[in-house]
Amino acid sequence: MSTPAEASPRPDGRAGTGAGVASDHRACGPCLRRTWLLGRLAGRLEVARHEAPVQAGGRLRELLALPDARLLDALAGLDRTAIERERAALDVGALRAACDRAGLGVVCRHGPGYPARLRDLDDAPAVVHVRAVAPGRLSALAGGTLRDGPRAVAVVGTRRASADALEVARCLGRGLAAAGVTVVSGMALGVDSAAHAGALEAGGRTVAVLAGGADVPYPASKRALHRRVAELGCVVSELPPGLRPHRWAFPARNRLIAALAHMTVVVEAAERSGSLITAEFAADLGREVGAVPGPVMAWRSAGTNALLRDGATLVRDARDVLDAVLGVEDGRPAAQSPSAPRRPALEPRLQRLLDAVDGGRDTVGALARHPAEVAEIVAGLSELELLGALRRVAGGRYVRRAGP
Amino acid sequence: MLARVTTFAIDGLEPRRVTVEVDLRAGLPSFTIVGLADRAVREARERVRAAVLNSGFEFPLKRLTVNLAPAALRKAGPGFDLAIACGVLAAAGRLPAEALERIAVFGELSLGGEVRPVRGVLAIAEGTARAGLVGLVVPREHAPEAALVDGLQVLGAGGLGEVAALLSGEAAPAPVPPAAAPPAHELGATVDLADVRGHASVLGALTIAAAGGHNLLLSGPPGVGKTMLARRLPSILPPLGRAEALEVTRIHSVAGLMPRGLATDRPFRAPHHTISPSGLVGGGSSPLPGEVSLAHNGVLFLDELSEFPRPCLEALRQPLEDGRVAIVRGQRTAVYPTRFMLVAATNPCPCGHAPARRCRCTESDLARHRRRLSGPLLDRLDLVVHVQRPRAADLARAAVSTSAAERDRVLAARERQVARLRGTPASCNAQMDAALLRRAVDLAPGAEAPLRQAYERGELSARGRDRAVRVARTIADLDGADRVARRHVVTALGYRHEAAPGEEAAA
Numbered sequence: 001m002s003t004p005a006e007a008s009p010r011p012d013g014r015a016g017t018g019a020g021v022a023s024d025h026r027a028c029g030p031c032l033r034r035t036w037l038l039g040r041l042a043g044r045l046e047v048a049r050h051e052a053p054v055q056a057g058g059r060l061r062e063l064l065a066l067p068d069a070r071l072l073d074a075l076a077g078l079d080r081t082a083i084e085r086e087r088a089a090l091d092v093g094a095l096r097a098a099c100d101r102a103g104l105g106v107v108c109r110h111g112p113g114y115p116a117r118l119r120d121l122d123d124a125p126a127v128v129h130v131r132a133v134a135p136g137r138l139s140a141l142a143g144g145t146l147r148d149g150p151r152a153v154a155v156v157g158t159r160r161a162s163a164d165a166l167e168v169a170r171c172l173g174r175g176l177a178a179a180g181v182t183v184v185s186g187m188a189l190g191v192d193s194a195a196h197a198g199a200l201e202a203g204g205r206t207v208a209v210l211a212g213g214a215d216v217p218y219p220a221s222k223r224a225l226h227r228r229v230a231e232l233g234c235v236v237s238e239l240p241p242g243l244r245p246h247r248w249a250f251p252a253r254n255r256l257i258a259a260l261a262h263m264t265v266v267v268e269a270a271e272r273s274g275s276l277i278t279a280e281f282a283a284d285l286g287r288e289v290g291a292v293p294g295p296v297m298a299w300r301s302a303g304t305n306a307l308l309r310d311g312a313t314l315v316r317d318a319r320d321v322l323d324a325v326l327g328v329e330d331g332r333p334a335a336q337s338p339s340a341p342r343r344p345a346l347e348p349r350l351q352r353l354l355d356a357v358d359g360g361r362d363t364v365g366a367l368a369r370h371p372a373e374v375a376e377i378v379a380g381l382s383e384l385e386l387l388g389a390l391r392r393v394a395g396g397r398y399v400r401r402a403g404p
Numbered sequence: 405m406l407a408r409v410t411t412f413a414i415d416g417l418e419p420r421r422v423t424v425e426v427d428l429r430a431g432l433p434s435f436t437i438v439g440l441a442d443r444a445v446r447e448a449r450e451r452v453r454a455a456v457l458n459s460g461f462e463f464p465l466k467r468l469t470v471n472l473a474p475a476a477l478r479k480a481g482p483g484f485d486l487a488i489a490c491g492v493l494a495a496a497g498r499l500p501a502e503a504l505e506r507i508a509v510f511g512e513l514s515l516g517g518e519v520r521p522v523r524g525v526l527a528i529a530e531g532t533a534r535a536g537l538v539g540l541v542v543p544r545e546h547a548p549e550a551a552l553v554d555g556l557q558v559l560g561a562g563g564l565g566e567v568a569a570l571l572s573g574e575a576a577p578a579p580v581p582p583a584a585a586p587p588a589h590e591l592g593a594t595v596d597l598a599d600v601r602g603h604a605s606v607l608g609a610l611t612i613a614a615a616g617g618h619n620l621l622l623s624g625p626p627g628v629g630k631t632m633l634a635r636r637l638p639s640i641l642p643p644l645g646r647a648e649a650l651e652v653t654r655i656h657s658v659a660g661l662m663p664r665g666l667a668t669d670r671p672f673r674a675p676h677h678t679i680s681p682s683g684l685v686g687g688g689s690s691p692l693p694g695e696v697s698l699a700h701n702g703v704l705f706l707d708e709l710s711e712f713p714r715p716c717l718e719a720l721r722q723p724l725e726d727g728r729v730a731i732v733r734g735q736r737t738a739v740y741p742t743r744f745m746l747v748a749a750t751n752p753c754p755c756g757h758a759p760a761r762r763c764r765c766t767e768s769d770l771a772r773h774r775r776r777l778s779g780p781l782l783d784r785l786d787l788v789v790h791v792q793r794p795r796a797a798d799l800a801r802a803a804v805s806t807s808a809a810e811r812d813r814v815l816a817a818r819e820r821q822v823a824r825l826r827g828t829p830a831s832c833n834a835q836m837d838a839a840l841l842r843r844a845v846d847l848a849p850g851a852e853a854p855l856r857q858a859y860e861r862g863e864l865s866a867r868g869r870d871r872a873v874r875v876a877r878t879i880a881d882l883d884g885a886d887r888v889a890r891r892h893v894v895t896a897l898g899y900r901h902e903a904a905p906g907e908e909a910a911a
Contacts, residue, residue, distance in 0.1 A: 160765075221771060285797060345551035350500050364605040365899075371805050374608025382898035386854050394770065395752040396623065396790025 027127045028182070029092040031108035034068055034126040036095060039240040040083060044075040045248050060248055061255070065123035095240075102215040102241035105130040113138065114146040120285050121259050125238030131214040132234035141182045141207050141233060142260045151325055152182035152207070154257045156275040157191025157267035162300055163393035166194040166266035168292055168317075172265065173198025175318025177205040181325060184209065184261045186253060187222055187229070191267045191275070196229055204232025207260065211253040212245035213237055254278040262325050263288035265315050269303030276303050279312070288324055290315040306311065346389075353380045354389060362397050405429070407494035410508045411487035412503030412531045413479050413516060414524040415690065416731075416738030417658055419531025423473045424484065431467030437488070439472030442480040442690070451482070451513045452489045459517035459564040464496045478735055480690040483522040486511035486541065489564055490571070503571040507539035507559075508532045517564040519543045525661040526653050529553040541567055547580045548665040549657060552650065571811035573754045595636050598806040602794025606633050609789040609899065611810045614640045615817035616878030617832035619707070619724070619746040619784055624791030625756045630749040631674070633791065634705045637747060638670040639807040640814050641703075648701045651741060655700055659693045671702030671743075674887055677711040681719040687738055691731040696723040708777040709748040720746075724784050728836075745834075750777060786834065786871050787899040817881035833878045837872055845877050848887040852893050864900065872896045 024234035038045075049060040063074060074081050099106050102263045107113040108127040115138060118124045130138045155172050157165060169191040173183045177199035182283035185192040187208040199206035208229045212218050217226035229235050238256065239249065254274065258264050266289070269275045279289045290313040294301020308314055313324050346354065353367070361367050364381065369373045381398055384390040390398045407426045412419040435449050456463050467709075470488055472479050487509040493499045510528050510758050512520040529550040532540045539557040542550045546654050547560030559577045561567045569575040597607060606622070613620040614637060621629040642650065645668060652667040675684060686694035696704060706712060723729045723742035731738045753765040821832050824844060825863045828835045836844060855872060858864040864872065873888070876896035880888045 162736075363790060363792055364797075365603070365790065368605040368608065369804070370604050371607040371611060371810070374605050375882075375895050376891075377605070379895040380607075380896035382854075382894045386857055386894065386897075396788075396792075 009221075021193065026111035026113050027096075027106040027108035028110050031110065031126040032092055032095045032106070033087060033090055035238070035240050036090060036128075037068055037071065037083075037087065037239070039243050040086070041071065041075045042239070042243065042246050042249070044077075046246050048075055049248050060251060061123050064252060065277055081119075090397050099129060099241055102213065103131060104214055104241050105135055107138070113143070115139070115143050115149070115260060117142070117149065118256065118259050120146075121255060122338075123255070124259075125256065127238065129214040129237050129239070129241060130234050131230045131236070133231055137157065137234040138207070138236060141205060142184065146262060150182055151180070152184050152261045153325060154184040154264040154278065155191070155195035155263035155267060156185055156257065156264065156278050157304075158269050158273050158275065158300065159188050159192075159302075160225055161190035161194070161268050163397065163399050165191055165292070165300070166397055167293075167391060167393075169267045170195035170198035170201075172267065172315075172318050172321065173200075173206070174202045174357070176321060177202035179318065180205065181322065182207055182233075182261075184257050186210070186250075186257055187218070187225060187235070189219060189222070193222055193225055195267070196225060196233075200225075200228050200232055204229075206233035208233070208235045208258070209256045210235060210237045210245070211239075211249035213239055213243040215241045216244060218245055250274060250275050255281045258282035258287060259285060263284075263290055263313075263321065265290040265292070265321055266304050266307060266312075267292045268278065268294060268300055269307075270300055271302045271306070273303045274379040276307070279307055288313060290321060290324060292316070304347040346387075350380055350384055350387075354384060357381075357390065357398050358400070362399065405495050405497070405687045407491045407499075407504070409491040409494070409504050410537065411484055411510050412509050413477060414481075414527055414658055415477070415481075415736060417525045417527055417654055417693075419534075420477055420522075422477065422479065422484070422487075422489045422533055424487045425471040425473060426488070426495040427469045427471075428464055428466050428492075428495040433465040433467065435468045437470045437471075437472070439470075439475045440478050441472055441484075444477065445472070445479050445483050446483055448482065448485045448488055448513075451485050451515060452492060454515035455485070455489055455513040455517040455564050456492060458515060459568070460496055461493060461497070462606075464492070468495075473573070477771065478690070481523070481744050482512040482520075483510055483524070485513040485520060485563070486567065489513055490541075490567065493568060499568055499571055500573075503573070507541060507557075508535070508537050509541045509567075511541070511543045511561070511563060519561050519563055519567065520753070521545045521662060524654075524658040525549045525894075526552060526650070526657045526663075529556055529558070530654075532556060541570075548864060549653065549663060551580045552653070552666055565618060565718040571899045596639055596807045597810060598803045600629075600633065600636065600803055601801065602798030602804070603629065603633060603791070604804045606789055606791050607805055607810065609787055610637055611640060611813055612875065612878055612882065612899075613637070613745065613747075613787055614810070615814045615882050616786075616821070616875065617745055617834035618786035618875060618878065619834070620748070621782075621785040622747065622749040622787045622791050623752050623788060624749075626751060626794070628791050628793050630791050631705070631707055634674075634703070634707075634747045634749065635672060636807065637703050637745070640737070640810040641670050641745075642811075642815055642818055644668065644670055644701065652701050655693050655697050655740065659698060661698070669702075671699050671744075672705065673699040673702065674705040674707060677706070677708050677713075679712075680714060681713075681715045684716050685719045685723055685729050685730050685742075686738070689733065691733060691736075691738035693740045694745060696720065696729060696742040699744035700741050704743055704744045704745070704746050708749045709750045709781075710773060721784075722783060724781075743878055746785070752790070782901065783867055785901075786875050788901050789899065813882055814889065816884070817878065820881045820884075821878075831876050833881070836874060836877075840874055841870055845873055847873075847893070848889045851876075851888050851890045851893045854890065854897060858897055858900075864897075868900060872900060875899060 072080055076191050087349050095371055103381035106127050106129055110162055143149050151174050173195040183195055183199040185195045185207040214235045217223040254277050258278050264279050266275050266279050282289050291304040291307040292315050315321055367377045388401055391401045405428045409424040411422050413422050437446055453463055466685050477891050480639045494501050494504055512522050514520055524548040525542050526549050529540055530553055533553050533556045540550055541559045541561055544560040544562045547558050550558045559570055570577055624630055649667045653663050656663045683824050684694050727743045728741050754769050755765050855869055876888045876892040879895050880892045
């Protein structure tokens with residue numbers, strides 16, 4: 001792995017005195033100032049990243065890797081003196097108090113509690129803000145280095161996900177969390193949220209990395225999910241509290257997702273999806289990349305299918321991921337494809353119905369030929385839903401319920 | 405000289421007796437109408453004067469005062485014209501006063517003296533009979549409508565001269581023609597499920613809805629036939645009973661829909677989503693029934709449910725809940741009955757193509773669409789049915805069923821309900837409230853389990869559970885079963901609203 005950007009040890013920041021829910025104040029002054037500067041220059045970063053468009057994240061990552069003085073050179077322009085004056089006048093205690101008020105704990109790259117695996121990044125974040133009900137949650141879920149820390153897998157994908165993809169993401173989240181592997185994602189609409197929701201169902205080993213302040217639920221419609229993840233897992237961000245996300249912050253956030261996880265699994269992605277950036281970062285870091293295959297004609301799955309073509313690990317269910325992350329172990333039940341019948345003792349009429357759904361006749365309208373048989377078909381599908389074999393999704397379609 | 409003529413005003417659906425008093429005495433010629441009359445009634449002066457003159461009578465050149473008693477009742481509309489004109493003629497000695505003693509008179513006049521159609525004739529005919537009067541003069545077009553009331557002599561008149569001739573005994577009243585059968589072009593007379601190709605799954609659900617009187621949501625992409633299917637729902641409902649038909653006719657008559665005799669078909673009302681709340685539930689400064697009352701004993705169809713403005717959907721709650729709506733205005737309250745089946749249709753998503761691969765709506769689009777639909781109204785839709793494009797092969801095949809066949813199943817199921825619900829306020833399963841539901845619905849052992857399972861998983865609310873039991877009862881009735889078995893409950897659960905995909909844990 002590459003050398004961490006600023007590995008020279010520094011004295012630990014003053015121990016925190018705040019009484020916030022999880023305020024382990026272990027961030028040092030310089031790192032807090034650096035974070036303040038990122039927030040102060042957030043708008044300019046948006047402009048600067050487009051000035052010399054290289055490949056995804058290229059120019060942005062160069063900027064984020066710059067030390068403070070060079071970052072100011074690059075971005076501050078005419079306001080430089082004003083910004084430097086503000087920066088000199090900063091009260092580190094006030095910055096800590098702001099985090100306290102927002103209910104965020106802060107760890108910096110010079111202190112304990114900082115996930116060492118983030119140091120694999122050339123542009124490792126100076127601090128990580130953590131929203132969690134208990135201190136030390138981030139260390140418990142994704143702390144330490146890759147070798148000694150807890151296992152983590154990123155599950156990411158498109159915001160405009162198909163019902164099948166949501167189901168797969170949820171099932172991966174559930175299966176991985178149940179196996180003791182942390183599920184890292186970005187809490188975006190679609191696949192990300194479904195992965196978090198699955199992990200919450202299985203006990204809550206999940207980390208959400210946000211593109212704004214860790215105290216700001218984004219998207220706003222995921223407020224409830226934000227609260228639940230903070231309760232059972234943790235929500236993290238490298239940006240100061242209260243900051244609304246800028247566009248550049250999404251690919252920047254994706255590099256943290258890739259770095260925190262041993263493996264990045266893309267569930268569904270079209271050709272230019274942001275989750276492919278996450279996969280690219282993961283590959284650059286030498287982490288494993290996995291993808292869930294989709295129909296070759298489906299535009300929604302073009303990105304993931306391309307990843308598979310390029311050598312990504314094929315992921316059908318949580319077991320495939322566990323095999324890749326933990327290595328194939330004896331004693332684990334043999335992998336089973338999600339479409340194999342899990343209950344051999346299904347009544348013949350239900351089995352026929354299930355086969356018909358697998359064959360693409362997945363609505364009552366497609367199955368019924370006569371009004372008199374409608375009741376029986378509706379009853380059968382409903383029964384299969386109660387048995388957990390099918391799930392009803394929007395538009396009256398039934399899809400296979402994946403996984404355990 | 406004083407003359408009295410009896411007529412009626414319509415208050416809500418209720419006829420209120422009004423006595424037109426005409427006083428004619430020496431003095432400067434004048435014509436005054438008093439008695440809380442609105443603009444249309446005061447304008448009667450000009451119509452009456454011209455009609456009297458143009459019918460070949462003299463208009464008395466004296467001091468003429470007309471009082472509409474009781475003076476405290478607000479009177480609206482042009483229906484008092486004929487009564488005032490008769491009073492003027494009687495006061496002037498051109499009509500025998502005793503001829504007006506035991507009859508009521510109702511109609512609008514044109515300047516030429518013709519009697520023009522008016523609203524609410526059936527209600528007024530009922531009021532006339534109830535008041536103990538023996539005869540009623542109405543516009544000729546309305547004679548069949550008034551003749552629906554037994555024991556009332558109906559005089560249909562085309563002009564003021566004809567009325568005068570009848571009342572003074574110079575002409576014999578023409579027999580009232582029997583109520584003309586409604587022309588075949590009326591909806592309901594021609595639409596039949598036999599016209600439908602494919603859509604077997606929707607027909608099954610329509611039959612359940614019709615059998616239990618359940619409200620129904622049809623969800624499907626544009627152009628697949630949601631409206632076409634909904635229009636055929638009245639054809640499988642039980643035929644209108646005489647009492648129901650009179651209710652329908654009375655409301656339609658008051659609303660000015662000019663029924664030709666007794667209603668024979670269940671109403672089907674399909675207001676456009678640009679309708680105002682008062683158009684939907686009734687209103688106006690002198691209240692008129694809205695679409696919910698016009699759909700009484702029939703079907704109210706709301707296409708593009710999510711496009712209806714929120715105030716309209718909110719206003720639907722009382723009519724759906726209570727089966728009647730009270731329109732309160734400063735001086736009066738009008739109450740209209742509103743027992744209708746609600747059939748709503750909606751696109752599954754904003755672009756209309758979900759769940760097909762063509763759908764390009766984002767999760768937030770879908771969430772917004774769901775939010776618009778959710779809330780109190782969705783809570784009152786018992787069955788959700790997804791309508792898909794029929795397969796090409798089905799379009800070529802014969803129809804899967806006919807209205808007559810499905811209606812027979814509906815009638816059998818309704819008979820079971822009537823027997824079971826005798827002595828309760830409900831007349832079909834959909835009308836059972838929560839308490840009655842527990843008393844009247846007998847769940848077989850094991851039928852409770854799927855309900856509990858869905859409830860514990862958070863897929864069913866307490867209200868949704870009751871809804872599922874009601875629908876299960878209807879499915880059992882169609883099945884001819886006395887107890888609700890597990891398969892009935894499971895089928896009913898298949899028609900509930902789906903939970904938002906991938907959202908349950910986050911919600």
